[in-house]
Amino acid sequence: MQTYARARFVRVSSRKAQLVLEQIRGRSVGEALATLQYTPRIAARLIEKVLRSAVANAEHNHQVRDLDALRIVRATADGGPSLKRVQPRAMGRAFFIKHRTSHLTIGVSDETTTTTPAAPRRGSRARPQSRRASSD
Numbered sequence: 001m002q003t004y005a006r007a008r009f010v011r012v013s014s015r016k017a018q019l020v021l022e023q024i025r026g027r028s029v030g031e032a033l034a035t036l037q038y039t040p041r042i043a044a045r046l047i048e049k050v051l052r053s054a055v056a057n058a059e060h061n062h063q064v065r066d067l068d069a070l071r072i073v074r075a076t077a078d079g080g081p082s083l084k085r086v087q088p089r090a091m092g093r094a095f096f097i098k099h100r101t102s103h104l105t106i107g108v109s110d111e112t113t114t115t116t117p118a119a120p121r122r123g124s125r126a127r128p129q130s131r132r133a134s135s136d
Helices: 014-024 029-037 042-062 131-135
Strands: 002-010 071-079 083-088 094-099 102-109
Touching: 002 042, 002 071, 014 029, 014 042, 014 071, 014 102, 029 042, 029 071, 042 102
Parallel strands: none
Antiparallel strands: 002 102, 071 102, 083 094
């Protein structure tokens, strides 16, 4: 059974969060928590809270008792709205600062095989042959 947890409007950019999420995607929950505990990034603390929430949701909502069987099947960081600020600079100029936010989503599952299809990668379509090669 797949269970999700989501933290929205988190004050970390989605690029920085994706760096941490790549390390734990596809791992078991125990390995992921151990990895997050020793990852020296601010995003790791926030992702750890979301992962613990997803485990708690699996325990409460679906009565999953074997936590060693849980694996991370989905881990994404989508961009949220930016907080726009203005910093005054020399000679009357203004410097714009964007404090980026993100939406963190983590999905855990106790199933051994997942039925979610992989997203198609960019540029994976078959390219048509050139006309010059087909006319010979």
